[in-house]
Amino acid sequence: xxxxxxxxxxxGKEIKASVGDTLIxxxxxxxxxxxxxxxxxxxxxxxxxxxxxxVDDLGTREKNTxxxxxxxxxxxxxxxxxxVPIVKTIKGTVDSVQTIKEDYLEVRVxxxxxVTWLPGQYLRATFAGYPPRDxxxxxxxxxxxxxxxxxxxxxxxxxxxxxxxxxxxIAKGHGVKLRGPFGNAxxxxxxxxxxxxSTGTGxxxxxxxxxxxxxxxxxxxxxxxSGARTxxxxxxxxxxxxxxxxxxxxxxxxxxxDNETVMTARPQELVGALTSDHIVYSAGAPAHVDAMRExxxxxxxxxxxxxxxxxxxxxxxxxxxxxxxxKSAPPQQAEAAE
Numbered sequence: 001x002x003x004x005x006x007x008x009x010x011x012g013k014e015i016k017a018s019v020g021d022t023l024i025x026x027x028x029x030x031x032x033x034x035x036x037x038x039x040x041x042x043x044x045x046x047x048x049x050x051x052x053x054x055v056d057d058l059g060t061r062e063k064n065t066x067x068x069x070x071x072x073x074x075x076x077x078x079x080x081x082x083x084v085p086i087v088k089t090i091k092g093t094v095d096s097v098q099t100i101k102e103d104y105l106e107v108r109v110x111x112x113x114x115v116t117w118l119p120g121q122y123l124r125a126t127f128a129g130y131p132p133r134d135x136x137x138x139x140x141x142x143x144x145x146x147x148x149x150x151x152x153x154x155x156x157x158x159x160x161x162x163x164x165x166x167x168x169x170i171a172k173g174h175g176v177k178l179r180g181p182f183g184n185a186x187x188x189x190x191x192x193x194x195x196x197x198s199t200g201t202g203x204x205x206x207x208x209x210x211x212x213x214x215x216x217x218x219x220x221x222x223x224x225x226s227g228a229r230t231x232x233x234x235x236x237x238x239x240x241x242x243x244x245x246x247x248x249x250x251x252x253x254x255x256x257x258d259n260e261t262v263m264t265a266r267p268q269e270l271v272g273a274l275t276s277d278h279i280v281y282s283a284g285a286p287a288h289v290d291a292m293r294e295x296x297x298x299x300x301x302x303x304x305x306x307x308x309x310x311x312x313x314x315x316x317x318x319x320x321x322x323x324x325x326x327k328s329a330p331p332q333q334a335e336a337a338e
Contacts, residue, residue: 008053009078010034023048023055023068023079035084037182039069044184044305046081053077062303082188085116085181094127094174095149097167100141101235104201105166109150109176118186119208120281120306123150128175130162134182136283136306138204139211141238150178153204153235185281185304187212192302193221194279197267197292200228202284205306207239209281214246224250227267227288231256268292276300284308 003018008026015030027034036046046068054075060067092111100106117137126132135152156163187209198206203226213222228234231254243250251270253263268291282292283306296303
């Protein structure tokens with residue numbers, strides 16, 4: 001028995017589709033590619049706005065948005081998404097591996113061509129001979145950016161497949177392939193106040209957003225809250241000084257904070273009152289991102305997130321199966337945060 005047909009309008013283009021098609025499949029049927037990556041509800045790259053019509057969100061709705069890889073058509077509908085750079089694969093080499101603080105590295109990759117990405121997005125990095133890992137490119141902490149150099153902040157985990165090899169087996173001159181960009185938690189040029197929160201190396205995309213927002217919209221209200229399990233995890237001292245000198249309030253919190261400059265409260269406990277006007281970006285540990293999501297959605301604020309997941313050999317499609325159908329909004333980017 002054939003499926004009934006319907007019309008889906010995507011960014012103004014009308015496409016004939018079948019009832020029951022996912023939004024991504026409907027777009028592909030009309031030769032229109034909705035940005036996507038994992039297609040399992042983890043990365044949030046395919047989050048789109050539902051403007052009108054019949055769409056079953058399958059538990060992925062946040063305000064007027066759904067995930068295109070899971071949400072299905074129930075009839076005629078209109079959706080839209082933000083334009084993003086085209087996904088490409090670009091070759092490069094490791095330019096430097098520097099210790100920022102114990103167990104935290106800054107890795108710079110010099111690319112054959114410029115890599116276009118939006119602050120808050122992520123790239124899939126494959127160091128030659130090693131499995132791929134997803135990292136968020138960022139602005140150098142001391143702001144010495146180069147056009148064809150991509151900067152990553154990476155937490156080193158002992159005995160890990162990739163991060164423990166950085167600086168030794170993976171050193172200057174090592175080949176790298178970068179694919180992307182992916183992700184939906186990127187900076188939009190909006191006038192509303194933004195709150196940026198992070199834990200660990202989740203500071204990387206948050207720092208990139210903060211710098212771009214302050215330089216591109218100097219009058220926009222911005223606040224940054226960054227946390228770590230220990231004071232040593234607060235590796236961003238140069239960035240803190242720049243933010244403070246540019247009138248961006250920043251709060252630091254760590255589990256072992258012991259003075260007035262580093263607090264022991266969890267980052268989400270320092271956010272304060274949110275309103276529907278706020279735009280919230282969060283990155284880091286899934287527990288932090290989930291807590292911030294709850295606060296933002298309760299206030300009616302717009303929420304974008306980038307949770308980091310530690311990559312393990314045992315994690316694969318089965319490990320994510322339980323997350324495919326969710327009662328409420330999902331964890332967003334499933335980033336291998338080694």
